[in-house]
Amino acid sequence: MQPGEPLGERYRLVEALGRGASGEVWSAIDSTGARFVIKCLRSTVEPELEKRFERELAVARQLGPPYFPRLIDGRSGPEGPRYIVWAAEQGSALADLALDADRAASRVLRRLLPVAELLRALSRLHALGIVHRDLKPEHVLVKPDGSVVLLDLGLCRVSDSLRLTASRHILGSAAFVAPEQIQAPQNVDQRADLYAVGAIAFWLLSGRLPFAAPTAESLLVLKLMRQAPLLNDVCEVPVPAAVEEWVAMMLAREPTGRPASASAAGEKLEHALGGD
Ligand SMILES: Nc1ncnc2c1ncn2[C@@H]1O[C@H](COP(=O)(O)OP(=O)(O)O)[C@@H](O)[C@H]1O
Numbered sequence: 001m002q003p004g005e006p007l008g009e010r011y012r013l014v015e016a017l018g019r020g021a022s023g024e025v026w027s028a029i030d031s032t033g034a035r036f037v038i039k040c041l042r043s044t045v046e047p048e049l050e051k052r053f054e055r056e057l058a059v060a061r062q063l064g065p066p067y068f069p070r071l072i073d074g075r076s077g078p079e080g081p082r083y084i085v086w087a088a089e090q091g092s093a094l095a096d097l098a099l100d101a102d103r104a105a106s107r108v109l110r111r112l113l114p115v116a117e118l119l120r121a122l123s124r125l126h127a128l129g130i131v132h133r134d135l136k137p138e139h140v141l142v143k144p145d146g147s148v149v150l151l152d153l154g155l156c157r158v159s160d161s162l163r164l165t166a167s168r169h170i171l172g173s174a175a176f177v178a179p180e181q182i183q184a185p186q187n188v189d190q191r192a193d194l195y196a197v198g199a200i201a202f203w204l205l206s207g208r209l210p211f212a213a214p215t216a217e218s219l220l221v222l223k224l225m226r227q228a229p230l231l232n233d234v235c236e237v238p239v240p241a242a243v244e245e246w247v248a249m250m251l252a253r254e255p256t257g258r259p260a261s262a263s264a265a266g267e268k269l270e271h272a273l274g275g276d
């Protein structure tokens with residue numbers, strides 16, 4: 001696939017956004033100037049990746065604004081190219097926003113605003129019986145008005161997001177994955193996503209990940225063996241005790257130690273921010 005190449009009758013490829021085992025993600029444009037993001041499946045892929053593509057398309061059909069990108073088009077089946085087209089969302093990935101932000105105490109808690117939004121998005125997803133399983137800052141888009149859009153859905157199983165090579169991308173996923181998801185990827189429930197939200201909040205507040213290790217393998221072992229550190233033990237800027245407790249609860253090693261649902265987690269977060 002090349003910039004300028006047409007796809008189907010409507011789209012023209014602009015720029016590659018990502019390349020993976022199953023295919024490529026491109027930004028694209030049509031003759032009206034509207035912008036899109038297109039995920040294309042390779043013509044020959046393992047049946048497992050094909051199944052995952054079908055599932056992502058099926059999930060995309062159930063979702064849309066607010067909180068999820070608008071599905072425009074989807075082609076699957078044995079004939080012709082297979083792709084999913086979404087409207088391109090304006091905004092920056094949480095990954096990019098957080099790195100730029102300064103760490104003044106007054107600003108630190110404001111970083112949790114997208115986390116509260118993220119929990120509302122998850123509530124909606126979980127209500128449909130869908131567990132994201134690959135939540136991380138690059139999959140959370142923050143729009144200019146502060147609302148969030150959740151990307152890359154219903155797609156990743158642990159065997160992919162944790163492929164044990166030392167690429168930065170893979171390590172990034174390993175950093176946010178729940179301990180039980182490492183052991184039994186098929187059996188996780190919505191509380192695995194809550195763990196990832198805890199890891200995202202930890203990172204937003206401290207600039208650090210809850211666990212650090214030189215390889216993905218050792219990171220996963222560490223995560224299975226140890227509870228995450230307390231925020232105030234690693235934070236340059238102290239956070240209120242109630243917020244520290246909330247993050248620790250989200251990062252509980254056992255799912256039973258976490259809030260039961262995204263909406264319960266959101267209520268507890270509001271309480272932690274309001275109290276103190
Ligand atoms: N609807 C969208 N609007 C804007 N950017 C998007 C959209 N969908 C995906 N992206 C960007 O493309 C990247 C790759 O998409 P993703 O669904 O994560 O593909 P992959 O399966 O290759 O990880 C995302 O991390 C995000 O930066």
Ligand SMILES: [Mg+2]
Pocket residue numbers: 139152
């Ligand atoms: Mg992705």
